[in-house]
Amino acid sequence: MQTDTYHHGDLKESLIKMGLKLFNEEGAEKFSLRKVAALCNVSHAAPYKHFKNKEELINAISEYVFSNFESSLNEVATKYKNNPAQRIIELGKKYVWFMVENPDYLKFAFLTKSESEIGITENKLKNEDYPTFNIFENCALDFFKSIHVKEEDYEQDIIAMWSMVHGLATMLSYKTFSYEGDYLELVEKILRKNLNF
Known part of the structure; x- marks a missing residue:
């Protein structure tokens, strides 16, 4: 026994x-x-x-995963709060790093069916259940304002940026492609090129 x-x-x-x-x-x-x-x-x-019961444990797992992810992103958002351009790059790198180093978190958080969702209604992002996305969204908005992006483009640009970072995280985590060098250097180059600075 x-x-x-x-x-x-x-x-x-x-x-x-x-x-x-x-x-x-x-x-x-x-x-x-x-x-x-x-x-x-x-x-x-x-x-x-x-x-x-098992539902209570599953809820604890969810809280554990998203709390650690949120803390990781908040660390970068706070550190670079006075430099919107550098902050969005470092946030993207941290996002990718966290998921690559914790593939179980990635699968649980994003690759299983979720009842929560981020939506666009009347050209506005609606999100109440993803504090981690809120961090990304707020940092992106600060960046857009700093480079004078048109307000009507905010939502689609945020989704495009998130898709790029999340796609890199997923492909690197699941080894969709291999990279012999420092993958975070690759991520930074891609982000800088696509954000045009």
Whole structure:
């Protein structure tokens, strides 16, 4: 019989991390607290000390993933707040780096079906559920204002920029193409060329 060998705090984090891997491999339908417990080498009852059901663990995984992603982007947004052009480049690089170095986060956050969405209504972006996108959007707006982009072009330019960064992150994470050098240098060159500075 398995025994619980984790300290109280360690087990909760381990359940979240192993739960993330299991969710990405099997999806919500086959996901269970029992399976996560087995991956953590603890008794099947142990997860219930932290989560009452699988939905609660999945919500904790989501919060964990997006909180770490948000903190990573905020770090750059704050550091370069007085230089809109450099900030949008560094933010794009950080976005790509985070997803390449954490492919499980990428799959969970963007490659599984989500009930949340970012939409455009009457030429305005509508977004309430993605704080990470809000960071990207606000930095992009500051950049556009600094180079005098027409306001009516903001939304389509933000989507285009996000698509470029997200596409690079996805292709590099899943090795759609290989690059022998520093991939962040490549990302910076692409961003600078496409943002025309």
